[in-house]
Amino acid sequence: MPFGFARQFVLHTFLGVGCRNPRLLSKATFVNTTLASTLRTAALLFSVAALPAFAQNVIKIGEINSYKAQPAFLDPYKKGMELAVEEINAAGGVNGKQLQLVIRDDNASPGDAVRAAEELLSREKVDVLSGAFLSHIGLALGDFAKQRKVFFLAGEPLTDKMVWQNGNRYTYRLRASTYMQVAMLVPEAAKLKKKxxxxxxxxxxxxQSAAATFKQLLKAAQPDVEFVAEQAPALGKIDAGSVTQAIADAKPDAIFNVLFATDLAKFVREGNTRGVFQGREVVSLxxxxxxxLxxxxxxxxxxxxxTGYPWYGVQTPEHKAFYLAYHRKYSDHPRLGSVVGYSMIQALAAGITKAKSTETEKLVTAFSGLKFSTPYGPVMFRKQDNQSTMGAFLGRTKNDGGKGVLVDYRYIDGASVQPSDDVVKKLRPSN
Structure with missing residues (x-):
């Protein structure tokens, strides 16, 4: 019975509609006030009691990332997630429930990331954890997932340890790893025949992971190769002048670069100024x-x-649909972060649908061998190591009238640049 109708019915029944007796009116006023207070309390209790029913119709995704520290990648990443959530919810949600993002910033700190994960589980009651950009933070969250036995989908951290040395059954990783992307680059590097x-x-x-893998794989492909200089500035704190000068002094034939974001921009500017790149091949992750770019x-x-993402030239049906939806919503073109964020939500939706649940053990089982859609096309999670087969584009940079673009590119399927199962078994703990 609706609150307003119930109140009117009680007052009419017990007080009389046309009462004019002052004594009865006094009593009526008292009863009316008391009853109204009681009914308000009942209505409040009813609304509180209804909250769990509402919560049961929502799947909460606890997303943790370095939004303030790495906005170039993570602003588009967040937009990609939000687009996917909007599309999935508009189509009816997942297992009849709506997806909800609950986002926390990790301040580029593993400790803050773990504290955020704990708060998301204990206070927000999220169903799954996702995110991480920086590799050391991804490893911290992966270990947290293992200790707390909660499902964690790492979207971006690239270190191989995520799914190999530090891998665990509760942690899956979406993006192509350092090994996979370096394995795409090494054949091209070997063709250069630079010593x-x-x-x-x-x-x-x-x-560290990318550099070690490059040296290992290039040495295997070209045994006579020499590494004559190694520069490892702190993240976000490069002294580009001294780094480029040290490289120039070593007189290398070629350079392998792993810098990104502002470190990359400073390195490129200083290298151009000093002529470090002239006459030298550069291979760059x-x-x-x-x-x-x-x-x-x-x-x-x-x-x-x-390696990169030529959004302007990918002509698959999946990418065209993604591009149009993204542009329609944001009046902008997608970045790689957009693809990763969008694909991560699609993967979670596919896994939860397959599991018919958000229970951790059912999700772990459902994600093993899971196939799902991305703007790059169909992708799956390998049973061997919880790594997805999402690939990357390989090409060359071009200064096109003052604008950086990727040319002569091709997509490389992630499944084609994975090590053998025997190698994975040796690297990955059995947990």
Whole structure:
């Protein structure tokens, strides 16, 4: 019975509609006030009691990331997530429930990331955890997922340890790893037949992992290769002048670069000024991503061999639909972060649909071998190591009238650049 009708019925029944007796009116006023207060309390209790019913119709995704520290990638990433959530909810949600993002910033700190994860579980009662951009933070959240036995989908952290040395059954990773992307670059590097190489990378987990893998794989492909210089500035704190000068002094034939964001921009500017790149081939991880290539503008170097994302040239039906929806919503073109954020939500939706639940063990089972859609096309999570087969584009940079673009590119399926199952078994713990 609606509150307003119930109140009117009680007052009419017990007080009389046309009462004019002062004594009865006094009593009526008292009863009326008391009854109204009681009914208000009942209505409040009813609304509170209804909250769990509403909450049961929502699937909460606890998203943790370095939004303030890495806005170039993570602003588009957030937009990609929000677009996917909007589309899925408009189509009826997942298992009849609406998706809801609950976002926290990790301040680029593993400790803050773990505290945010704990708060999301205990206070917000999220169903799954997702996110992480920086590799050392991804490892911290992966360990948290293992300790707390909660499902965690790592969208972006690239270190191989996410799914190998530090891998666990509760942690899955979406993006192509450092090994996978380096394995795309090494055949091109070997074709250059350059003997003396310099290596430059940010001195934290991702950079260390990428540099180590490049040296290992290039040495296997070209045994006579020499690494004559190695520069490892702290993330976000590069002294580009001293780094480029050290590389120039070593007189390498080619350079392998792992820097990104503002470190990359400073490195490119100083290298152009000092002529470090003239007459030298450069192989560069991530530089072809719009987040990092577009800001270079007229400083964009020509001919670097890179991994990236040519949003303007991907003609698959999946990408066309994604591009149009993204542009319609944001009046802008997508970046790689947009693809990763969008794909991550699609993966979660597919896994929860398959599991018919958000219970951790059912999700772990459902994600093993899970196939799902991305703007790049169909992708799956490998049973061997919880790594997705999402690939990347390989091409060369071009300064196109003061604008950095990717040319001569091709998509490389992530499944084609994975190590053998025997290698994975040796690297990954059995948990």
């Amino acid at each position: 003396r190489w310099a290596v430059v990378y940010p001195n934290y987990e991702y950079g 991530l530089t072809g991503e719009p987040e990092y 577009e800001p270079l503008k007229d400083e964009t170097p020509n001919g670097w061999i890179v």
